[in-house]
């Protein structure tokens with residue numbers, strides 16, 4: 001069974017063709033990075049305009065590369081939430097037109113479920129398992145019971161982990177997007193040059209035990225770095241700062257993973273989202289004992305449409321289809337309706 005996947009939630013215009021939820025026949029991702037880097041962040045209006053200019057060509061290329069005929073495509077899966085609504089709408093409108101004109105089913109997929117599923121395309125991980133999802137918009141630790149059944153154990157109460165990487169990199173003009181820039185620079189720095197504290201979250205009604213907060217760490221790295229300098233380092237460099245920030249950001253995630261293992265007894269962990277491409281996070285996760293960690297390839301960590309078609313396959317098998325009047329939504333279904 002062959003599905004077309006469409007992903008346009010942020011600044012990647014992506015279309016893929018996937019067979020049986022795991023065999024990736026094509027996975028085209030056209031990044032808008034160079035159009036947004038002057039602003040050191042995604043400009044929503046520009047993003048949606050570029051998606052509408054590009055999506056037809058990207059789709060054409062994905063189908064050509066897959067070697068499939070149009071007639072061989074059994075349905076179309078599209079991420080319709082969460083993300084920038086203007087950007088999502090382009091993919092959703094395109095998917096609707098495809099489904100209607102080809103008389104094929106339309107399947108709306110939550111982008112977050114796509115990130116969680118991505119690694120299943122490379123190795124089958126039995127349910128239930130834990131997931132750590134860290135991206136530019138979300139930070140989530142959860143128990144996954146099925147491709148569409150996720151119990152959130154903790155999430156960020158303010159900034160997402162990737163957002164903190166992006167803001168720190170923007171402040172120190174390290175490059176855009178900030179996560180890969182810090183990852184690279186940190187390789188030449190000393191992670192002990194600064195001791196950034198781990199925030200302690202107070203218990204509050206509605207707060208989950210494994211919630212995280214990145215705004216304090218972001219502020220500490222941007223405007224209070226002097227307060228956290230290690231006296232043993234006379235003149236720390238910006239690479240030292242990047243390495244120390246990265247260590248603190250990653251250790252917050254490792255702490256939540258270990259607590260999730262302790263509270264659920266689950267020892268299978270899959271990771272996903274752009275921050276899952278971070279080399280230091282990947283290294284530290286592999287060093288944790290008593291845990292089977294499943295790391296997707298880097299191209300499946302960041303936004304892509306193969307993961308959307310992958311989830312779509314399971315909806316198709318379960319005969320869960322969407323109407324042509326679906327809309328784009330800014331918030332994930334995991335956080336409300």
Ligand code: KG4
Nearest residue numbers: 135136137162179180274275277278302303
């Ligand atoms: O999943 P993604 O491509 O898009 C969203 O759904 O947000 O994630 C993008 C985020 C950005 O914040 C980017 O800086 C971060 O992932 N990122 C990284 C790395 N590669 C991408 N963060 C840390 N280290 C990386 N190597």
Ligand code: ZN
Nearest residue numbers: 135273302303
């Ligand atoms: Zn994403």
